[in-house]
Amino acid sequence: MSKVKYVRTSTEEQNTSRQETNSSNFDKVYIDRCSGATKMGERKEGKKLLKDIEMGAITEVHCSSIDRLGRNLLDVLHMLDLFNKQDVNLFVENIGMYSMIAGKPNSTFKLILTVLSNVAEMEKEFILERQKQGIAIARAKGKYKGRLYGTKISDEKLLEKYKKVVTELKKGESLRRAARLGECSLGTAQRVQKLLTSPNT
Incomplete structure (x- = not known):
């Protein structure tokens, strides 16, 4: 080739x-x-x-x-x-x-x-900054339900918190649909899927 x-x-x-x-x-x-x-x-x-x-x-x-x-x-x-x-x-x-x-x-x-x-890196930083600002505003209004920035939820608590995602993935639904139905981000759905396919789960 x-x-x-x-x-x-x-x-x-x-x-x-x-x-x-x-x-x-x-x-x-x-x-x-x-x-x-x-x-x-x-x-x-x-x-x-x-x-x-x-x-x-x-x-x-x-x-x-x-x-x-x-x-x-x-x-x-x-x-x-x-x-x-x-x-x-x-x-x-x-x-x-x-x-x-x-x-x-x-x-x-x-x-x-x-x-x-450089432009791509700046755009990524800008997006992250806007997310942080949005979270800060939502938290001030008492509407933010996510975890504190920088903290990480355990595997067990993750599966417990996103039972709907677990159910949809086990039914064979796509990651995007499972995330939408489970009201979480695609990244969270991916982590749930990884845990479900892990031999230790």
Whole structure:
């Protein structure tokens, strides 16, 4: 193989079809379903991609957007540096640009990549800050029913608190529907599902 594509979605529920629209143009497509905060080397398909690159089997990697590779600027720059050292050309579809030109690093690409990654990090911080503000306002009004920021509920209490989610998941409902019916976040439903599939549960 030589030309491949890397696809990532944050959850099992998200559809990858948009990112896979041109899959027939590639020798192989690697698809991960995990958080963007997970480093490439810790992802199931990401590990395979890195191994194939190390073996010299890949010359070109495509992805729909730079945040598919990582949510953290340092992680993204690390990946770019790794690609450059292995002479692997990265093409990011939503900006229509290659990381290398005539076998040499594209300085304009790195500049744009840095700006986009910084903007993504700022947006994430802004969202978290708004969530904290919303919680503070709700708590002041006596309407906030969630746990205190920074605390963690035990596995047993989690299953007890979200009995409806447990019931729906056992019935075979999707994570999103179980979360909606159980009135909790998708992340909470995922944690419940993980506990239910754990051999110790």
